[in-house]
Amino acid sequence: MDGPVLALGETVVCARFAPGATSHPCHLIYIALFRLALPLTGRRFARYVEGYRSNRGMNYYHDVHDWMGVWPYESIQPAEVDFQLGSLGFAAERVFARKGRLFGRDPGIFGSRCDEYIYRKIS
Template sequence: MQTTTEGYDFGSNWRSFIDHHLTDERRQEALRSLPAFLRESSLEGKTFVDVGCGSGLFSWAAYKLGAKRIVSFDVNPNSVACCKQLRFDEGEPANWEVLQASVLDDEAMRALGEFDVVYSWGVLHHTGEMWHAIENTAGLIRPGGLMWIAIYNRADALGLHSDGRVGSSRFWEREKAFYNRLPKMGQLAMDYTAAMGMVTAYLLSGRNPIREIQQHKQNRGMSWLVDIRDWLGGWPYEYASVEEIFNFVHGRFGYALENVISTNSLRNNEFLFRRPAA
């Protein structure tokens, strides 16, 4: 996960995911979800860049789906190590490169070149300079190529959301800043308090907590507890409405919106933009 030098250690959370939660079932869900949203049956012959690669799971999926070149990068050394481990497990293929770099580094981003598929899920809002990060990510798309980004939704209203979270985006901005000032034991206490709160919310809404936790892997192969930690600690934290993201990307670059999954909660809105062919 791409972060600035200060803030939550996403890489350590991804290490926990790789070591304890990355099952074959979660790998298969990544292989299913990547081409599904892209509306592509495979990535054969395409180039793919994973901006803020985190665990490296979706770089791995791009490799398995036949991408001819994969570039994965993250600013967090623990995330880079996770991705390198998945690459090592595949025999360190020459067409898959893993780098430590920041999406906010204009020169480094220009040096990467352009790609058929640019992927950055739940990353750019954690950089501390979200609009700058979106601009640099959009610059990586070749003519005719695709960009899949996921950005936290702007939720201005207070209330209970469908996934058990409560409050507005502004409330959680303050919570995340507070969380990152706590010692490790304080953070762990918040993690498990939040987990119990989610279980209680499931019960109050008539849902089976065990089923909800087990089914969470259908969300791109992710882990319920790892995602709770990521949500509580994910700082820096920014957010935007669907309209704000569309107006920025389409207005500045002229990219067409080809697919979108939107929410009225605190979750991510997902966007698939295509750069016009030259």
């Protein structure tokens, strides 16, 4: 299952079928899956959560609550952005994109990308 599909699945199941207080089990499932997935990227869950506030300025568990059910999004790879915008007559000026943590991609359980793109219309 690809990252965007998994992420959308998380959103649909937890937001649509488990509203309100019952969404809590979905949070626990997400955290458990994330905890199991982190070692695949060479990171430890406890250390990730400990450094979360200083890295992001937020509480990890509050962020999980915000993410679950309120974020229908679709991830896109940098090459896909370039192809789509190039076909519309745009050229990249600056791109700040990181390589995915697992085989060059970031499946949904590893979080979304936070890349930045600056394109200019050329035609």
